[in-house]
Amino acid sequence: MKSNAKSADVPAGAAGGGTMRHIRKFWPYYVMVMPGVIYLLAFKYIPMLGSIIAFQDFSVVKGIFGSTWVGIKNFQKLFHYPDFYKILTNTMILGVLKIIIVFPIPVLLSLMLNEVKNQKLKKGVQTIICIPYFLSWVIIGGLIFDMFGVGGLFNNARNALGMDNLLVMQKETWFRPIYVISSIWKEAGWGTVVYLAAISGIDPGIYESASIDGASKFQKMRYITLPLLIPMVMTLFLLNIGSFLELGFEQVYNLYTPMTYSVADIFDTYVYRTGIQQGQYSFATTVGLFQSVVGLILVVTFNKLSNKYSEEGGLW
Structure with missing residues (x-):
């Protein structure tokens, strides 16, 4: 009182x-x-x-x-633009590929690295896979063009096997696989840092109890590590889904060519051409605002689903 x-x-x-x-x-x-x-x-x-x-x-x-x-005149212009749906389709396809294929790779890598008991080997592998993250897309784009260009490693191997040169970077069917592979190579290693930090916070006593009960390494990974890692995975997933239509200008711009525009042109590169090169600032801002609104809707939607179906819940 x-x-x-x-x-x-x-x-x-x-x-x-x-x-x-x-x-x-x-x-x-x-x-x-x-x-x-x-x-x-x-x-x-x-x-x-x-x-x-x-x-x-x-x-x-x-x-x-x-x-x-x-x-809303600029929005009407955007939705009636002849290439709008082609650009939207390209952006959504690359976004889905990044979520389905690229996003889970760091989780798998962290689970595998966590099982490596030799600390020197573990740190060495982690350092090697993290190095590409610190390289710019300009450097990585140049390396990829050199690798797949005439006289590059890829065509030299084809020539050694008696096959003709193949201009991979000018082929529409090759752009999306190269986009996915380059994303994994550059970003997966850095993602493992976050997940390994989360795994290191798990109580070792849980693993010791599981060992006493006769659990194998795979069972510990499946029934202990992965379930306790899900909250971190969901948090990063919600943060990534907000940029679903913002795939990154640098990567696509340094990988595509005029011959691959039909499958590679996305909102980020389109905004660059219309806003910077052509000076259509209002129209470019309209595209950017459309991306942001879609991202906000996706984050709110998936956050509600996470709160509904997960005990840990979403971001808020």
């Missing part, structure tokens, strides 16, 4: 004073977090104001506040 009486007598401004005392006490941590906050404000939140361009006939001279308001 005394504690309640004291709390009732606390002045209204005391809470604010407590916050300031907390900031002064832990100011190094606030300084550490400030670059991240500034980055989010400068590159994520403030640019959202530019979405208004999608509803204008934007002019660089007039600016955002002086350009003519056209409402």
Whole structure:
């Protein structure tokens, strides 16, 4: 009762004073977090104001506040654009391939690496598969073009077998497999870092109890490691599904050629051509806003499904 009486007598401004005392006490941590906050404000939140361009006939001279308001005219133009459904189809196909094939690979790699008991071998393999993540898509694109070009490793092997050269990078049927393989090679290793960190947090006593009960390594992986890893998998899945239509400009731009436009052209590359090269800023902003809205809908939908069918729930 005394504690309640004291709390009732606390002045209204005391809470604010407590916050300031907390900031002064832990100011190094606030300084550490400030670059991240500034980055989010400068590159994520403030640019959202530019979405208004999608509803204008934007002019660089007039600016955002002086350009003519056209409402949903740009969206009507987008949905009636002759290549819209081709670009949407290409984006969705590559997005599905990335979710179904690329996304599970780091999970499988982390489960296998977790079973390697030789720590030097384990760290060595993890280092090797993580190296491609630190290479830019410009470098990786150049390596792929050299590998599959005339005089490259692929065609040299074909020539040694008595076969003619094959211009792989100019073939539509080869683009999607190369896209998937290059995504796995570059990104899978870094994904294992997150999952191995989650696995390291599992109580070793659970494994010891399973060993006493006679469980094999595969059974421990199936009934202990994988189920306890599911919450992390679901979190990363929900974060990835939000960028379902944003596959990354750099990868596709450095891998496609004019001969593969029909299967490789996606929203990111299309926005680059219309917005940067042709100066259609309103139309390019409309495409970007469409991607963001679809991503938001997918995240909310899958988050609700996760809350409904999973005990751990979704992101919120």
